[in-house]
Amino acid sequence: MYLVEFRFTPKKELRAQEDIATSRLSWFLMLCKYSGQIIGTIEPNTNAVYVCNVYTPMRDSLDKKNDLPFVAKERANVEEFFEISYRVLVEGDDGCACESRSGVEMWTEKGAMESPFVCLSCGKRIPLYRLPMFEDGSFDNTLAWQEAFCSMIALNDTVYYDEFTSNELLLHTSKLNQRGYDVAKRLKARMDCPVYYRLHEIDETEKFQPREWVGNNNVRVCPACQKVMRRLPIADEETIEVCDECGYSSAEETEEIW
Numbered sequence: 001m002y003l004v005e006f007r008f009t010p011k012k013e014l015r016a017q018e019d020i021a022t023s024r025l026s027w028f029l030m031l032c033k034y035s036g037q038i039i040g041t042i043e044p045n046t047n048a049v050y051v052c053n054v055y056t057p058m059r060d061s062l063d064k065k066n067d068l069p070f071v072a073k074e075r076a077n078v079e080e081f082f083e084i085s086y087r088v089l090v091e092g093d094d095g096c097a098c099e100s101r102s103g104v105e106m107w108t109e110k111g112a113m114e115s116p117f118v119c120l121s122c123g124k125r126i127p128l129y130r131l132p133m134f135e136d137g138s139f140d141n142t143l144a145w146q147e148a149f150c151s152m153i154a155l156n157d158t159v160y161y162d163e164f165t166s167n168e169l170l171l172h173t174s175k176l177n178q179r180g181y182d183v184a185k186r187l188k189a190r191m192d193c194p195v196y197y198r199l200h201e202i203d204e205t206e207k208f209q210p211r212e213w214v215g216n217n218n219v220r221v222c223p224a225c226q227k228v229m230r231r232l233p234i235a236d237e238e239t240i241e242v243c244d245e246c247g248y249s250s251a252e253e254t255e256e257i258w
Contacts, residue, residue, distance in 0.1 A: 001039065001055050001114070003090035004062060008050040008082035021081040025050065028074045034139060035068045036115055036128025037061045050082065057095040057115065057127040062086045066129050096124040103194040103232075105240065105249050106184045108149050108169075116146050117187075123235030132190040145179045152176060153200075169200045170209065172223045172248065184247060196242050196249035199223070209250070220250040 006029075014021050029052070032038040040055040056062060067075055078084065096119035103120035117126040128139045149169075156165040168176045181197045188195035199209055199220070211218045212228055220229045222243035229241035229250060241250040 001057060002059055002061075002088055002092040004054050004056050005087050005089050006052050006054050006062065007085045007087075008078070009085070010050065010082055012081075014081065017081070021078075024074065024077045024080075025082065028071075028078045029054075031071045031074050032062070034143065035066075035071050036130075036139065037066055037071065039114060053089065057125060058097070059088060059092075059094060061127060061129070066127075068129055068133060094124070096122050096126040096130065098122055101191075101193050102234075103196065104187070104191065105196045105198050106180065106187075107198050108153075108180065108200040116142070120232075120234045120240075123238065131187065141179075142183050145176075145183055149176060149180065149200075172199065172209075181247070188247065194242075194244065194247075196240075196247055198240075198249045198251075201251060222246050222248055224248060 008025055010021075029038065029042060032054075033042075037056060038054045038061070039057055043053040054062075058066075060066065064072070064075065075084070095115070098119055098121050101119050101121045104126065105118045105120055107116050107118055115125045115128055117128075117131065118124070119126050128142070131139075133139070152165055152168050156162065156169060159165070168174045171177065172181070177197075177200075184195050184197040201209075209223050210221050212221055213219075214228055217231065219231060220241045221227070222229055222245075224246040225243065227243065227245070229243050229248075231239050232242045232249075233239050242248070
């Protein structure tokens with residue numbers, strides 16, 4: 001994640017058109033968040049007008065080449081009033097730049113700032129704009145689900161035990177998980193690799209997602225089909241568990257029998 005100064009230099013005196021210009025600018029920044037070019041909080045720069053500090057997943061995320069169609073259209077509107085430029089303030093680590101992937105995992109633990117999609121080839125986050133768009137031309141449903149899931153995790157963390165929140169997080173049939181699972185299925189239909197929806201884990205996980213010993217490994221049982229999941233080695237010598245039939249994944253259980 002990088003911290004970047006996003007600068008908009010007026011091409012002319014705005015005055016009477018300032019409201020229109022600033023409105024277009026605000027909408028452009030919002031669309032950059034919808035496309036995944038900007039992640040997290042937009043920080044105002046109090047030392048300059050029309051300058052803000054933003055977080056990006058890649059060093060070049062704000063380049064025109066990464067604009068999705070709805071972003072490119074609004075960028076053109078903004079460029080009627082402003083010259084657009086940016087510079088990196090704080091270096092970070094790039095997200096996934098793989099041209100092809102062995103698979104994608106949709107994480108529920110990634111947090112609200114980062115893309116929930118992880119490449120199983122390199123183990124890095126995949127910026128939304130590097131994924132195929134859904135049929136409505138945006139990632140609105142993905143971001144809405146992510147915000148809802150993070151809010152549910154925060155709510156669960158504030159109470160010792162609450163049946164509603166734990167059920168929403170753990171039951172694969174909960175409304176919250178079905179929303180995310182639907183996003184994963186829709187993405188899979190547009191990609192040439194498997195896409196897995198990662199099952200969330202908290203203290204009560206075992207009750208809804210039991211495990212079975214397979215040899216020396218304690219492996220998750222898929223809550224949908226009740227079959228033992230397959231252990232899948234991924235990037236950096238890690239291993240996850242997946243159900244190829246149902247499209248669910250799980251973190252590997254580290255406990256072993258010796």
